Amino acid sequence: MSKRALSSSTSPSKNKRLKIQLASQPKIENFFYSSTKARVSVNPATNARHSSPSRQKASTSSTAIPDIIDVDSLESEDENKLKHYKELKNESPVVPVVGTLAGSNARLSEAEFSSLDVDPSLYDPVLQPSNSPHAPYALLTHALVALSQTRSRISIINILTNLLRTITLKHPSSLLPAVYLLSNTLGPQFVPIELGLGSSIISHSIQQVSGLSPAALKRMYNNTGDPGDVAFAAKTNIRTLIPHAPLTVPYVYQSLLRISRCKGHGAGKEKQKIVEKLLLAASGEEVRYLTRTLYQNLRVGAVRTSILAALARAFVLTPPSTIPNHPSASTDSAFSSPGKISVDSASRATLGSPSKRKQTYNALSVRFKEAESLIKQVYVKHPSYDQIIPALLEKGFESLAERVPLVVGVPLLPMLGSPTRSLDEIYDRLNDLPFSAEFKYDGQRAQVHALRTFNGGPTVKIFSRHLEDMTTKYPDVIGLVNSMFRTSENLTSFIMDAEIVAIDPTTGLIRPFQDLAGRARKDVNIRDVKVTVCVYAFDLMYLNEKPLLELTFNERRSLLRNNFIVRKVPQEDLSVSFFDFVESCESIQGRIFIEEFLSKAVENRCEGLMIKLLDTPATAVVGDPEEKQKRMKALPATYEPDVRTSGWLKLKKDYIDSMSDSLDVIPVGAWYGNGRKAQWWSPILLALWNPETGRPVALCKCMSGFSDAFYAQMRAKYSPDSEHCSKQPIWECDFGGFSPDIYFQPCEVWEIRGADITESPVSMAAHGMVSSSRGLSLRFPRFIKTRGDKSIELASSPSFLVEIWKSQQGKGKGPAQMDDGELIDVELEDSDFDRSDSSESD
Structure with a gap:
């Protein structure tokens, strides 16, 4: 350069x-x-x-x-x-x-660039005036301006697709940095x-x-x-x-x-x-x-899903064979292979009879779906554009999954569980299929990667739920992995899903999460470790150079328990952590036993239970192959990265019928407090995360459950002059009828409970999903804790809110009192429960 x-x-x-x-x-x-x-x-x-x-x-x-x-x-x-x-x-x-x-x-002016907000099949990247070896930043800016002027997901993907096509064709060396900047x-x-x-x-x-x-x-x-x-x-x-x-x-x-x-x-x-x-x-x-x-x-x-979809479509329309000076470049601009459209043939797709055009668009749509599915499958197992984009530029989609595989050292996106509210719902979803119930520990979810090196010792990496490298945070877990390789000569590599939990080294009892949260985030010296931890393993995704994602949970669990040994003996040496398998029971032991097991989990300071389908159902709806396929897809026993399926169900103690509702929400704004709270923000405007639009959507106001210390911390973080605050709504969010005095940058997740869910004329949450003119809101919300383990994309969604609302209606509660969005700042007893972080478990 x-x-x-x-x-x-x-x-x-x-x-x-x-x-x-x-x-x-x-x-x-x-x-x-x-x-x-x-x-x-x-x-x-x-x-x-x-x-x-x-x-x-x-x-x-x-x-x-x-x-x-x-x-x-x-x-x-x-x-x-x-x-x-x-x-x-x-x-x-x-x-x-x-x-x-x-x-x-x-220098090129924006007026010289042709529009990017067009149907990709009608777009010709050759017409863009940029011809330098490196993509001009003005072209990327041209796309960002177009993106900022629309909220349509179709338009967003079209703009991104056309931009990436242009860069792929004219400036292939700029594609990777362009994707990172986007x-x-x-x-x-x-x-x-x-x-x-x-x-x-x-x-x-x-x-x-x-x-x-x-x-x-x-x-x-x-x-x-x-x-x-x-x-x-x-x-x-x-x-x-x-x-x-x-x-x-x-x-x-x-x-x-x-x-x-x-x-x-x-x-x-x-x-x-x-x-x-x-x-x-x-x-x-x-x-x-x-x-x-x-x-x-x-x-x-x-958002990430839009970029991946656009990347897939760009390479469908502009495969490597169309890139100048590419080894596979062809002089024929027609269909180089079924489903692959070159630059010129995309324009010719508009010619001919309407039936021909329809056939072309249908074929293109099918190819788009196939390509998007392939890239997303590769990305969730190997979430790095550093390898995916060079592989696409080299050979396109050809054997992409084999060229960018699941490897030790690169974390895959974790599988997620779907929330449930009762055992009745669990049995109804699983249709009495055999399942395993596991303790849902209140710790930090960890993905442990290990690979034996030439000198016999392993290379170890530990990743958080958000794929952050936290290897240096747990030197005692590294010591545990080293001991595993010393005691097992057959062990060469593995990727393990586990929960790291603070325990008492003498009794083995689980300690509060706050004990674990007190540990430094990185560069921890083994001599400074004061709290013993246990690695509770619950899944195995890779073993001895073999991916295990396609195996059922029953098969993966057997390999996990047969290849690793429990290490949980009272000791004074804190340089090596404990190791154990999650405590579990099977559905064949009966429903009464499962209910007792849930009570035992709560007594042991666990958050509840994780319900996991043991085997994929062999049959579903007899005589209907499509319904069978849908049923099997909805109930997978395989490991599905970055997917929230019914194969894993979580039953938290906060979700049980006798408890209040629990939601993970995003603070997006606030009003000036009154009386004693005049120096603080109160109430706080909370929002859900809408995955369809890729931005928060306002839900309700909250002013209960906060301690004075938390109010002070919140005011310091969201001070009017800080980078997290603005008097104008500069961060993308659907506010509906709410107009807070100050707007927060959506950057953290809180857990709240409420009395019930009600329709609201001012809330945009689930707007149009239960009523054509109203959204849903939460009555009497109360702050529980900060979810430091969750990003805003993992907050509760409007669809989950609708599920709770429907369940509430089914219990005969009937429609609750209308929520008009007003909230009087009354003096309530402040909670002394101020917790800055929580479980990293799903």
Whole structure:
């Protein structure tokens, strides 16, 4: 990749335009916080920004070569800049041509790109004007602008498909960084790459590039609540005298990686230098979305499922054989093989009779579904674009699953259980099929990977439920795996699903989850381990170079118990953790025994039971193959990564009929408190996660169950000046009739209980699913605990809320009192139960 250098300046002349060197701004604590130190001033008479003579003298003596900023076009006052920005908000966003360079480095404006929001079968990527080796960042920005203007999932997938087709055909080397930038990540989930870029660095960089004062930028931020909009407005009239080369997708991605690698003394300055280079080279809408990328909030609806679907469709329409200079490239642009459409043939699909067009579209639809299913199956077993995209570029879908297989060291997405509310529901779902009931431990779910190396010792990796690498958090578990390989010569590799639980080393009794939560998150020294843990294994997905996902749970459990030995003896050595299998019982022991087993689980500080189907049913509905296939798919005994099926059912003590409802919700906003709670947020607006739209949907207000300490912690995290708060709804969420005083960034999950579920005219949760004009809400919600183990995508869904509502109606409770969304801030007894984290188990 070619290096980019900032433009240099020569000695200023009296006959030339006034040039300034931007002085270093003081460090700020929050976004656009005003500083009291000296800063660049404005001389209304000359309409130019300048610093004091002493500061100018210091600038000329500096060895650093500054960027030259043409300030002739700047407004004379910051207020005029704000006025101009307000006018821009009502105009269509256009990327202005800052300057042109010779050859393929010429900057492209957004107007030059053809629309991406069209049917992929009608789209021709050849018509896009980008022809440089690397994809221009302007093309990616063009797609982000289109994505931000629609909420239709069909349109989102079409835009992504057409973008990825263009990059695949014209800039294949840019495909991997483009996908990471679209997904707002720097790498796979299990690779610990953090941007580590504070809002102060971004705001300081915008000040340096724009020349505006912190106060002016602060006013812009108060008007919009979005740093991307502020950066766009601040840089609108800024021009460099010597134009920068246009940004490319690989350059932006590599710059972000360089930022993530900045460590130690002087890291902040180095990060700011990289950010300033990016902002100086960016133009128009590039500035807006580059800033949002730096701020890690793109505000577009490109969720993982949409990106995978678009990637599959892109390679259906543009297979590797159509890529220029590809080894398999063919001169024939017609159907290269059944279901594969090249660039030209996609356009020809619109010709001919209507029946021919219909046949073509039907065939294309089938091919899309097959390709999407294949890529998703590969991704859930090997969730890394680092291997998937190069494999697609090499041979397309041909033997993709074999070329990107399940391997030790790369975590697969865990299988999930479906919630149930009673044993009656469990027996009804499983149709009296044999099942196993297991303790649902209150610990941290862990995926343990181990591979024997040439020297005999294993390489060990431990991943969390969210695929985060937490190997260094558990040196005692690493010691356990080492002992397993020493005592078993036949053991060469395995991937195990387990729950890590704190226990008493002398009695073996389970200790509270808080004891485990007190352990440091990484780089734990074995000498600092104070709490003994036990690894309770409950599944085995890989053993001795053989994947086991297609085996039934009964078969996998047998292999687990036959190849590993329980290690649970009272001891004083904490360098090696305990090992045991989850405590379980079988359905053949009778329903009464299962009920007693549930009580035993609660007594042993477990969350409830996990019900697992032992074997896939051999027969379903006699004489109807389609119904049989659907039934077997709904009741799999195989291991299904990233799928919530009826093969695994969870019966939590909070879900039992005699208990209150329990939901996992997302705090998305709040109102100012009254009386004693005036210094805090109360009530809090809670939301469910809608997987169909890829964003939260408002459910209800909550003001019960919070301790004073929790209120204080929440106010500190969601302070009005923090990056997690905004006076404007800048984060995607369906708020319905709720209008909170402050909006929260959806970033955590809480567990709540309520009295019952009711219809609501203001709630958008499950809107249209039970009523054409109303959603569902929760009456008398009460905060239980923070679910630190769950991401917002794992919060309860509207469909789950509907299931509880239907169950409630079936019990004869009838329709509950209407919830109009109002909540009086009454004084309730504050709960002293303040728990910052909870089980990582499903």
